[in-house]
Amino acid sequence: MAGEVLYWQALNRALDAELAADDAVFVLGEDVGLYGGSYRVTEGLYARYGEWRLRDTPISEGGFTGLGVGAALVGMRPVVEIMTINFALLALDAIINMAAKIPFMSGGQFPMPLVVRMPGGVAKQLAAQHSQRLEQTLMNVPGLRIAVPATPQDAWWQLRQAIRSDEPIILLEHELLYFSKGPLDETAEAPPMHRASCRRAGPDLTIVAYSRMVDLSLRAAARLAEQGIEAEVIDLRSLRPVDWDTCAESLKRTHRLLVVEEDSRFAGAGAEIVAGLTERCFFDLDAAPERVAGRELPIAFNASLEAASIPRPSDIVAAGKKLCAR
Amino acid sequence: MESRTLRALLHDMLLARAFEERAAEEYTRGNIAGFLHLYPGEEAVAVGVLHAAEPSDYIVSTYREHVHALVRGIPPGVLMAELFGRKDGCSGGLGGSMHLFDRERRFMGGYAIVGETFPVAAGIGYAVAMRQLPEAVICFFGDGAVNQGTFHEALNMTALWQLPVLFVCENNRYQIGTEIHRHSAVAEVYKRACGYRIPAHRVDGMDVLAVHEATQAALAEIRGGNGPQFLEFETYRFRGHSMADPGLYRSKVEVQSFEQEDPITVAIAETVPAYPSQEQIAAAGPDSIARLSEHLNDAGHLSTDQLEAMKAEIGRIVEQAVEFAANSPEPTMADAVAALECNRGTEVLI
Ligand SMILES: Cc1ncc(C[n+]2csc(CCOP(=O)(O)OP(=O)(O)O)c2C)c(N)n1
Ligand SMILES: [Mg+2]
Numbered sequence: 183m184a185g186e187v188l189y190w191q192a193l194n195r196a197l198d199a200e201l202a203a204d205d206a207v208f209v210l211g212e213d214v215g216l217y218g219g220s221y222r223v224t225e226g227l228y229a230r231y232g233e234w235r236l237r238d239t240p241i242s243e244g245g246f247t248g249l250g251v252g253a254a255l256v257g258m259r260p261v262v263e264i265m266t267i268n269f270a271l272l273a274l275d276a277i278i279n280m281a282a283k284i285p286f287m288s289g290g291q292f293p294m295p296l297v298v299r300m301p302g303g304v305a306k307q308l309a310a311q312h313s314q315r316l317e318q319t320l321m322n323v324p325g326l327r328i329a330v331p332a333t334p335q336d337a338w339w340q341l342r343q344a345i346r347s348d349e350p351i352i353l354l355e356h357e358l359l360y361f362s363k364g365p366l367d368e369t370a371e372a373p374p375m376h377r378a379s380c381r382r383a384g385p386d387l388t389i390v391a392y393s394r395m396v397d398l399s400l401r402a403a404a405r406l407a408e409q410g411i412e413a414e415v416i417d418l419r420s421l422r423p424v425d426w427d428t429c430a431e432s433l434k435r436t437h438r439l440l441v442v443e444e445d446s447r448f449a450g451a452g453a454e455i456v457a458g459l460t461e462r463c464f465f466d467l468d469a470a471p472e473r474v475a476g477r478e479l480p481i482a483f484n485a486s487l488e489a490a491s492i493p494r495p496s497d498i499v500a501a502g503k504k505l506c507a508r
Numbered sequence: 509m510e511s512r513t514l515r516a517l518l519h520d521m522l523l524a525r526a527f528e529e530r531a532a533e534e535y536t537r538g539n540i541a542g543f544l545h546l547y548p549g550e551e552a553v554a555v556g557v558l559h560a561a562e563p564s565d566y567i568v569s570t571y572r573e574h575v576h577a578l579v580r581g582i583p584p585g586v587l588m589a590e591l592f593g594r595k596d597g598c599s600g601g602l603g604g605s606m607h608l609f610d611r612e613r614r615f616m617g618g619y620a621i622v623g624e625t626f627p628v629a630a631g632i633g634y635a636v637a638m639r640q641l642p643e644a645v646i647c648f649f650g651d652g653a654v655n656q657g658t659f660h661e662a663l664n665m666t667a668l669w670q671l672p673v674l675f676v677c678e679n680n681r682y683q684i685g686t687e688i689h690r691h692s693a694v695a696e697v698y699k700r701a702c703g704y705r706i707p708a709h710r711v712d713g714m715d716v717l718a719v720h721e722a723t724q725a726a727l728a729e730i731r732g733g734n735g736p737q738f739l740e741f742e743t744y745r746f747r748g749h750s751m752a753d754p755g756l757y758r759s760k761v762e763v764q765s766f767e768q769e770d771p772i773t774v775a776i777a778e779t780v781p782a783y784p785s786q787e788q789i790a791a792a793g794p795d796s797i798a799r800l801s802e803h804l805n806d807a808g809h810l811s812t813d814q815l816e817a818m819k820a821e822i823g824r825i826v827e828q829a830v831e832f833a834a835n836s837p838e839p840t841m842a843d844a845v846a847a848l849e850c851n852r853g854t855e856v857l858i
Contacts, residue, residue: 234638245627245661252631279621288609289600290850348851376857425858
């Protein structure tokens with residue numbers, strides 16, 4: 183039955199369930215053990231499963247992510263936690279050159295049941311080096327899968343699915359979502375891991391968003407409704423692969439596309455979404471697609487500048503109105 | 509050491525040399541393209557180390573790994589087919605010279621990004637340690653790789669968690685064209701392991717028996733539960749860094765002086781006994797006769813004729829390998845997609 187939990191708690195329960203179900207699962211990362219995880223995601227698990235399965239690592243992102251790759255090669259199911267996505271830049275070789283390529287370049291001989299979880303996005307005044315969005319970097323890597331859970335229910339489902347998959351999967355979590363609340367039904371059957379979900383129905387335009395931007399888009403949609411515009415909001419849930427069909431079906435009804443991303447606009451995730459949907463739905467569209475995206479700036483420490491550097495509900499409302507006026 | 513073992517070491521070194529020289533020829537003929545890093549000069553290391561390993565051990569190597577794969581038992585034809593980029597290659601023609609893999613033989617890959625072998629080996633070691641198995645992971649790397657961050661990260665983690673990893677440095681004194689004194693503040697590579705409390709030794713990598721012995725000792729330590737071990741083998745590559753490298757940064761004298769120490773010549777000297785003449789025996793006196801005959805018994809029996817026969821047999825093996833490679837089909841795009849999705853199983857993504 184569905185109760186309300188926080189996003190981090192859903193992840194915690196997913197890890198607990200998988201650690202209990204399979205001895206091959208182990209978690210590694212900085213402060214995931216004794217400390218319980220920087221965002222509490224591994225709280226209580228060290229006591230239950232011990233240090234070999236909840237491994238506190240030195241600050242060696244490249245080394246311990248690569249260690250996860252090696253363990254996955256021999257059938258372990260490592261869940262690597264990179265404390266925040268900003269440090270994943272030091273682990274990109276392990277993720278891109280190793281995890282994504284070994285099954286392929288070995289001619290299909292090796293499994294890669296590796297999960298790399300990382301919180302990212304713009305939080306609250308963490309400044310430029312701690313406010314990163316790297317989805318575009320990872321989206322361009324054949325061989326990787328990327329899930330972006332926006333709700334506790336999806337966090338629970340998608341982390342468990344990721345751990346059970348034999349393919350390398352990145353879970354992009356959002357720092358501001360860890361303490362957001364939502365229903366969690368542990369017994370409900372999961373949809374396929376990469377299927378998009380329609381969060382709000384409406385005939386006038388389709389807003390495609392992911393991660394924290396889903397919530398902002400829903401808030402914007404509520405305001406648009408007050409002005410007589412009913413938006414459909416699609417939560418992508420995944421950035422690789424992308425569920426084009428769910429988006430395309432929506433566009434057949436609404437004929438207008440607005441993509442919302444926290445990523446910087448130029449060559450960001452939204453660029454691919456718009457291009458992919460334009461290719462598929464060109465003749466369904468009544469207007470050129472719109473993007474609401476982060477600015478072409480590193481994130482400023484100053485709170486007002488920070489807020490103005492990424493989409494706000496008012497930006498989404500304005501873009502929606504503009505799109506529907508065409 | 510048993511003469512059978514000695515002969516096997518010599519055989520594999522000769523095979524390695526012949527395979528690599530043939531690969532160079534096939535490259536010149538245009539049958540092999542891309543980067544091709546050859547191993548002549550360094551055979552004693554791969555052969556000595558891998559003959560000391562068990563089939564249950566794991567091997568992780570670099571882009572200069574043909575001989576590691578060969579000695580590990582990947583058939584020469586399958587290897588040559590991979591160098592040719594063909595479907596019957598050990599990586600289906602999708603990996604090539606630098607990415608040889610063989611799951612069955614626990615050959616866990618050739619990695620072309622310098623420094624990648626360390627964390628991969630550590631991860632396999634972590635799995636072995638967790639499962640409490642008597643297996644070891646042998647991690648090959650060059651002298652140039654030890655300046656990569658992953659080297660230090662992996663040494664620290666393997667020592668911290670006492671993982672069963674044998675670090676094997678093939679110190680051929682060069683990182684492409686940069687000589688070790690120009691790339692490392694400390695040129696005695698093994699000393700670096702001390703910083704992580706990992707037992708480390710420096711061994712003559714041109715002497716296959718010394719390599720074999722040191723590896724056996726190190727693996728025994730690992731299997732005794734004493735954590736990672738580190739061996740630095742001093743060796744030399746006779747050819748350029750890759751087929752694209754004319755090697756102009758090394759003086760002729762230097763190359764020639766190392767060629768004098770050819771590990772194969774050394775191995776032959778250790779395997780093919782030089783029978784003393786009657787005069788020598790007489791001159792040596794009765795005690796020495798006993799010593800000499802003992803040595804002949806110990807050192808194994810391989811006559812010059814047998815050596816020639818061995819070389820001829822190896823020539824045929826290499827010839828057949830090339831033939832096998834040349835006759836193997838190209839992989840298709842469908843093969844490539846299947847390899848990428850080899851782990852999808854019945855999973856429905858969307
Ligand atoms: C990260 C990285 N940087 C640079 C290179 C290019 N490169 C290939 S081999 C090599 C030299 C490596 O020397 P060493 O580790 O001593 O191995 P050797 O080739 O001598 O066997 C370099 C610089 C690379 N492949 N990967
Ligand atoms: Mg070198």
